[in-house]
Amino acid sequence: MTFNIPSLKPYLLISIAIILFFSSCTVERKMANQFVKHSDKLALMVLFPKEVLAVNEKAGDKPLTFFFDDVKSDTSLVRNTIILKDLDDEKIIAPFRQAYIAELKNYGLDVFEEEKMDEFLLIETDAFMMNLAQMEIQEYVTVYQDAIVVGEQPYTRDIWLNGINIAAWFELNQFNNSFQERPKVLFASHDQLDNYNGYFIQKFFTGEIEYRLTVDTISMSSFVNFSNYLGRLYAAYTYDYLMNNYIKRKTTEEQRTNRYFRFDPYRKMFFFTEDDKFTELE
Numbered sequence: 001m002t003f004n005i006p007s008l009k010p011y012l013l014i015s016i017a018i019i020l021f022f023s024s025c026t027v028e029r030k031m032a033n034q035f036v037k038h039s040d041k042l043a044l045m046v047l048f049p050k051e052v053l054a055v056n057e058k059a060g061d062k063p064l065t066f067f068f069d070d071v072k073s074d075t076s077l078v079r080n081t082i083i084l085k086d087l088d089d090e091k092i093i094a095p096f097r098q099a100y101i102a103e104l105k106n107y108g109l110d111v112f113e114e115e116k117m118d119e120f121l122l123i124e125t126d127a128f129m130m131n132l133a134q135m136e137i138q139e140y141v142t143v144y145q146d147a148i149v150v151g152e153q154p155y156t157r158d159i160w161l162n163g164i165n166i167a168a169w170f171e172l173n174q175f176n177n178s179f180q181e182r183p184k185v186l187f188a189s190h191d192q193l194d195n196y197n198g199y200f201i202q203k204f205f206t207g208e209i210e211y212r213l214t215v216d217t218i219s220m221s222s223f224v225n226f227s228n229y230l231g232r233l234y235a236a237y238t239y240d241y242l243m244n245n246y247i248k249r250k251t252t253e254e255q256r257t258n259r260y261f262r263f264d265p266y267r268k269m270f271f272f273t274e275d276d277k278f279t280e281l282e
Contacts, residue, residue, distance in 0.1 A: 039242075045129040082217065159213065
C-alpha cells in the first residue's frame, strides 16, 4: 500500500492550525482565569462628571444642546420632550453611579471614590483611574415600519416612537507600571425606546386590513431602570476591558486569537463577544 504524501499536506496544515488555535485559546483562558483570581487586589478609582450634556432633537428644525442648569432660565430648551423636561444632572448620574460602583464590587474590584483620593494615591500595587469624562443624553423621535403581504398586496404602517440615547466617554489611566503612556478613551452608547405591540388584522366579513397598535411610552421609572442597567453594563465593560488588556500583556502575538473575553461573575463563566464592549477611541 502506498500513500500520496503531497495530498496529506493540506490536512496536516489544517491540523496544525487547529492545534495552534486551541493552544492559543488555552493560554488566553489561563491568563483570563489568572486575572479573575487576583482581581480583588486591583484598585480602581472612579470619577463622575458634575453635569450631563443634553440634546433635544425634538425642539424643531434644529436640535438644542444645553446643560440642565440652563433650563432654569429657559424652559424652551426642553419643549416637546417627555423625559428631558423632568430630568436634571443628579437624576441621571445618581442611579448610574450607584449601579456602576455596586457592580464593580460584585466583580471583586477594590473600588475607590473621589473622597478617598489620598488613600488611593498611596497604593503600591496595580491601580487604575476610570474617569467618566463626559455623559450625554439625547431625546428624539424615530420611525419604524411594520409590513405584511396579503395575497400580492403589501400593507405598511409607520410607527413613531420616542427614543432616549445615553452616550458615555471614559478615560482610563493606569498607575504604578510602565505599560501605558497616555489615557485610553473608551466609548459606549445605548438607546431606550417606547415599547410597542403592533399587528395587522383582516376583518372576517369585509376582508379589510386594519392595524392595531398599543404603545407603552418611556416613563421616568423606566428611565431610572435604564440608567441602572447602563451602570451595571458599563461596569462589566470596564472589568472586561481590564481583563483583555491583561491577557494582551501576558501573551505573545502568536498566542493570541484576537477573541474578546467577557466574564460573568455570577455564573463564573467566560464567553466571547465582538460588539458588546467598549469602543476604544484614538
